[in-house]
Amino acid sequence: MWRQDPTSAAAPRGKPTRTALAWALEGLVVAHLSMSRITQALGVAWDTADTAVLDEGRRPVISDDTRFDGVKVLGVDEHVWRHTRRGDRYVTVIIDLTPVRDGTGTARLLDMVEGRSKAAFKTWLAGRDKTRRDQVEVVAMDGFTGFKTAAVEEIPHVTAVMDPFHVVHLAADALDECRQRTQQDIFGRRDRARDPLYASPRTLHTGADRLTDPQKARLAEVFADERHVAVEVTWSVYRRMIAAYRDPDRAVGRATMSALIDSLARGVPAGLAEIARLGRTLDKRAEDVLAFFDPPGTSNGPTEAINGRLEHLRGITSGCRNLTHYIARSLLEAGGFTQHLHP
Structure with missing residues (x-):
């Protein structure tokens, strides 16, 4: 009995083909399409497309721990991820500003954690290994003292810059x-x-x-x-x-x-x-x-710009109720995924 091996066309037990997933990811990140628009084009259910596309995106970006390597300048800010009366509406966004300071590229979203408190940022910093914490030189932030306290406690040598x-x-x-x-x-x-x-x-x-x-x-x-x-x-x-x-x-x-x-x-x-x-x-x-005035100078402006991109993303998705899903979409949107699509 002759059988054709389809693994080159689609992942084992996968429904969309690899070509379809590549198109969907580029549409999601580059063309800023909604997941509903993608499901219509692929002719599959929303849950099917959402699961497959996000799983495909997690592999090169979200699950890649090396994205924390070489980060010397951090930007931190709060972000409203949903407008509801129930639950915490805020998250803390952590941005890599190193390429902006060094003139080698643009800022990128590193991570997003629930809450907007000293504890939220401090816990995130504590979760990085000592080598990566030690390489951070500057943290740019707004006037919230909790962010500064968290940074100084976890990275004593760091320079805090109020934007x-x-x-x-x-x-x-x-x-x-x-x-x-x-x-x-x-x-x-x-x-x-x-x-x-x-x-x-x-x-x-x-x-x-x-x-x-x-x-x-x-x-x-x-x-x-x-x-x-x-x-x-x-x-x-x-x-x-x-x-x-x-x-x-x-x-x-x-x-x-x-x-x-x-x-x-x-x-x-x-x-x-x-x-x-x-x-x-x-x-x-x-x-x-x-x-801020000490050379080479660090601004949290790119962090605000990424915040604006996330506001636009929330509009595309017509609001999100699942924070895990929102974080995944945000990392694909502003986490440097375009470099993987067009190396």
Whole structure:
């Protein structure tokens, strides 16, 4: 009895052929197709395609422990993986920023763990062997102190860098809160269209070197009112912070930021509660803020970019209820799988 060996066409007991799986993986990762679209094209059930495709993807990426090799710069951030009232909506994403710092490639998603706490990140770090922990030099993060504490406890020699986006965000929040408080103090209500402060938020958040003539006139009108002096002072702090980050000379930018932090830490006049709170935060994290200016410089911006890709993925999948499935899809989406497809 003559029999044909089909293992070259499909895996043992597998339903989709190897060609079909290769097409599905490329469609999933490169073309960003939904699993429903893939099942329609393959003519199989959703569960059949999902199981086969993810199993095929786990082999070169998810199950490959070597993806943790050579990681010297980490980015860490929180991510909302589902919008529900039940269960933990957050995960901690860990990003490899080494290629970005070294100029050899793009950032990639290393892993994703449930929760957004010190314990979540610390447990993940502890799960890496000592050799891999010792090779990590920098961890870029937002203002959450839990991430820093976890990093320092597990990797004592590591340099923590507070990302510029989050530092500026703190100053922007202080500016918004000051503007809203000033509005309430003057009128006892929120902004209205005819109020000078109503049309100013976007203008206040624009860098001084990028203001148009109409925006400059609008700011002059706002600052001409002595009742808005707190807003003007807070805006000047925000402007100095942006100038420090935009300075092409990192040494000069560092000096500007250091002087700003020192001035806010030495004491802020009464009536500037938002600046006082900002000063306490910056003084507490001064070392992490200034570490950004030390060469070669590390930003958590690529981490935010990958977060955006994961938000898009969640839209493609129309939401996920299974975290294991979501992590697998996320690693295929942003874990460098394209390099395996197109080496």
